[in-house]
Amino acid sequence: MRIVTHSGTFHADDVFAYSVLRDALGAFEFIRTRDMAMIDSADIVFDVGGIYEPAKGRYDHHMRDLPRREDGTPYSSVGLVWRDYGRMALPRFVPGIGEDMLDSVWQDIDATFILTIDQADNGVATVSQSHLALLVEAFNPPWDSGQSYDDAFVEAADFARGILVRACRQAYAEAKALSLVMAAARQARDPRVIVLDRKLPWEKAVFEGGLSDLLFVIYPNEDLTAWYCRTIPPEPSSFGQRLSLPEAWRGLQEAEFSKAAGINDGVFCHPSGFICGARSQGSAVRLAEKAIAGG
Structure with a gap:
C-alpha cells in the first residue's frame, strides 16, 4: 500500500x-x-x-x-x-x-x-x-x-x-469512570447519594448521565484511610452546591467535627461546606444522610 x-x-x-x-x-x-x-x-x-x-x-x-x-x-x-x-x-x-x-x-x-x-x-x-x-x-x-x-x-x-x-x-x-458512576447510581438505595469504591472523575457522569436527583457522592482517598462526602455542583465546574453541608459542621475537625455531626470517626468539614470526611464508608454515608435531613 x-x-x-x-x-x-x-x-x-x-x-x-x-x-x-x-x-x-x-x-x-x-x-x-x-x-x-x-x-x-x-x-x-x-x-x-x-x-x-x-x-x-x-x-x-x-x-x-x-x-x-x-x-x-x-x-x-x-x-x-x-x-x-x-x-x-x-x-x-x-x-x-x-x-x-x-x-x-x-x-x-x-x-x-x-x-x-x-x-x-x-x-x-x-x-x-x-x-x-x-x-x-x-x-x-x-x-x-x-x-x-x-x-x-x-x-x-x-x-x-x-x-x-x-x-x-x-x-x-x-x-x-462514567460507566462505573452510572452503575453505582443504579445500585444506590437513595438516588440522592451514590457510593464509589475508588476515587475517580465523577462529575462528567453526573451531568451527561442525567443524575439530576444526586446530592452527594461518597468515595475514598487514594490509600483508603478516609472517605469523603462531596456535594454535587448545580452545573459542571461550578463551585456551588445543590445542597450544602450544615453550617454547624463547617471548619471543624476530628473530635469537634465528630461531635457536631454525630459520628465517632469524623475527620473534617471544609469551611465552605462542599466536602467533609470520615474514616469509614459507613460514617461518610451517614454524613450525607444527616445533611439531607438538615443536620
Whole structure:
C-alpha cells in the first residue's frame, strides 16, 4: 500500500493524519510529494491532490466545496482520516479497549482533540502561541538547518503520536469512570447519594448521565484511610452546591467535627461546606444522610 501527502512545510493536520494511519494500517509505503503522477497512483492521499473522495482514498480539503462536519466546521485532513480510520487505530493507542468503549472514546477524541486541529487548520478558531497546532509546526526545520523536511515530519509524527495516545487513554479512563458512576447510581438505595469504591472523575457522569436527583457522592482517598462526602455542583465546574453541608459542621475537625455531626470517626468539614470526611464508608454515608435531613 502506498500513502501520499504533500512535501515541504507540514502542519498539525497532516502530521496527525499520518500518525493515525500508521497505527490503523500498519506498514505501508509513505511518500511526501507534489508529483501528480505519484499522487494519482497512490492508494490513499491526504492533504493534497485537490480531490475529496473517501471511497477512492482521497482526503484533500483544499477546495471551494470542501468537506464539512455536521455543524458546518470545515474538516482538515486529520478530521477526515480520524473519521474513517480512527476506530481502527484506537486498539493500538489504547491496548485492551473493548468494543463497548470504542465508539465512546472515538467520539470524545473527535469532538475535542481532533476538532481543535480542524478549526486551527481552517482558521475558524483563535490559535494561541501554545496551541498544539503551532507546537507541531515548530518541528519544521528553520531555513539554516541541514535537516530535511521529510525527516522533520517523521520526528513531528512521533511527537504527535505520543500526545494522541495520552489523549485517547485519558478519554478511555473517563469513559470507564462514567460507566462505573452510572452503575453505582443504579445500585444506590437513595438516588440522592451514590457510593464509589475508588476515587475517580465523577462529575462528567453526573451531568451527561442525567443524575439530576444526586446530592452527594461518597468515595475514598487514594490509600483508603478516609472517605469523603462531596456535594454535587448545580452545573459542571461550578463551585456551588445543590445542597450544602450544615453550617454547624463547617471548619471543624476530628473530635469537634465528630461531635457536631454525630459520628465517632469524623475527620473534617471544609469551611465552605462542599466536602467533609470520615474514616469509614459507613460514617461518610451517614454524613450525607444527616445533611439531607438538615443536620
